[in-house]
Amino acid sequence: MVKKGKGAGSGSENVRVCVRCRDLSEFEKSLGCKSAVVLDLTNMSVVVHHAAGDPAGPWTFDAVYNNRFTQKDIYVQEVHPLVESVLQGYNATVFAYGQSGSGKTYTMTGITSDKELAGIMPNAIDHIFQSVAKMSSPSKQYKVKVSHLELYNNKPSDLLAEKPDTLEIKQNMAKNFYVKGLVESPVSNREETLKVFDHSLERRRTRCTDLNEHSSRSHAVFTVSVESIDFEADPTAPLHMVSKLNLVDLAGSERQSKTGAVGDALKEGCNINLSLSALGTVIDSIVTGKEHIPYRSNPLTMLLKDSLGGNSKTVMVANIGPADRNVAETISTLRFADRAKQIQNKPVKNLDPKDLKIQQLLEEIERLQKRLGGTATDSEENAALVEQVEHLQFELSSANASREKERLALEEELRVKDRTITELTSALAAKEAEVQALQNEKTMWGQNLRDGAEEANELRQTLVRFIRSAVSESELKRIESRRQPAAASGEGGEKGWDLPTIFAMLEGVKEVYTEIKANAITPADVEAAMTTQVREFEAKLATFAKTQEQARAGLENERAMLLAQQEASREEL
Helix, strand or coil: CCCECCCCCCCCEECEEEEEECCCCHHHHHCCCCECEEEECCCCEEEECCCCCCCEEEEECCEEECCCCCHHHHHHHHHHHHHHHHHCCCCEEEEEEEECCCCHHHHHCECCCCCCCECHHHHHHHHHHHHHHHHCECCEEEEEEEEEEEEECCEEEECCCCCCCECEEEECCCCCEEEECCCCEEECCHHHHHHHHHHHHCCCCEECCCCCCCEECCEEEEEEEEEEEECCCCCCCCEEEEEEEEEEECCCECCHHHHCCCCHHHHHHHHHHHHHHHHHHHHHHHHCCCCCCCHHHCHHHHHCCCCCCCCCEEEEEEEECCEHHHHHHHHHHHHHHHHHCCCEECCCCCECHHHHHHHHHHHHHHHHHHHHCCCCCCHHHHHHHHHHHHHHHHHHHHHHHHHHHHHHHHHHHHHHHHHHHHHHHHHHHHHHHHHHHHHHHHHHHHHHHHHHHHHHHHHHHHHHHHHHHHCCHHHHHHHHHCCCHHHCCCCCCHHHCCHHHHHHHHHHHHHHHHHHHHCCCCHHHHHHHHHHHHHHHHHHHHHHHHHHHHHHHHHHHHHHHHHHHHHHHHHHC
16 A cells, blocks of 8 residues: 655655545525535546536545445555554654545544444554554563644644643754643553543544534644564663654634634634645645745644655545535645645664664574575575675674664763763752742732731822812812822822822911811800800890880770770760
């Protein structure tokens, strides 16, 4: 299934690209969508029909699959050879690309609890552990570890960590990128691996959009690391090899107008499109043979460097949907896949250079020994072969001795570095303690400053309330008008009163109270005024009594006169 690159150097091979097209979804059928994609399974080509104009394509790929192909079919045809390469010591990558809702996560993961619907990842895990069980022996041991990385809004985080935090992407001496602090969890069987995966998958960001009810809002890289230690050739100096299978589930390329995204979802979509655009630029740069490949332009392209033009066997699954409403997105995916298939990688076994040389010598010795025990009958030829085997065995012995010498030197260097690391760690811990103490002191001073500011503000408000309650509005305005220019505030009203203004106002209040005190009526003044008023009232009362007595006497005189008149009238009658 590996496709060698035309005109490439020894060991080069192209990225293998296959297209998988799902059926129309129920949602698309409800919208009245028609199928616009035509698959030619014989010629492995795809054509897309426009509503108007000529069809786009055909694009030819390494393989084309419709929905009649099962999950197992896809795995056996595309990924099984890659996993075999991983078990032999090569790095490999599988990544799914396509529009949101095109079936990428289903292809990569599927339903892990159902063997018929399980995707590439659970099938690969099953394959690895079955093979490791068969190949393990007392002289050959295997260890398997897994990691799960999420790239959300272009920031990497560890899905296996209990408290996921933003991590850093670094570059080692070999110019390869790696994620510092990424957890690698040891696993021993399929069930344990899937449990770790499912637990980490719960932390991955998804969101409901108009294109997909459970749309992935981040890129995810699930890596299976296979470490082998082979004691068979030399029990004292075993061959050590670490290979990796990277399973990459890219978030969907999308047009924001079709997802209906707003707010955080819109920001997520913009970052997804930016990273996929950077990926497209890197692929174009590789295919056109540019000297500078902009891997550093985006975290996604840094993580996929080995998979695109580097030391990895790579398969890309381009997922598309057939609906005519998504013709533009489908054509974009197919063009992207067409460029990707032109990339050439140079995968090599992940052995130490000396281990690789020893492995080559062992293979050459084995080949020559087979010739000695085979058809070679000429005694001179046999003697030459024996001499060649002896020479190779001497080279092998020298290489082993050199490796042992280097191993001892490395062990001593490691011990020195361990001591240095321990010393630096202690110094760092001391510095961190100092920094923490300074931080605590800074926090305390900051809190004291805030408390002091709050107390000063409360005091200012208390003084303002006192001033306003102590004098009337007219007196307050009079005080303000008499303030010195130095005490005046730039703002009007009590909100603009600073401390100098408040102190000036307090002085004004003090002056008002001094004036009030100077003009105040004493108790003696009050008593004299009251005595005068009482006397005036008594005089008025006496005059009133006299007036009443006179009126009473007048009335008595008038009554006597009336009685006399009445008596005279009776006498006349």
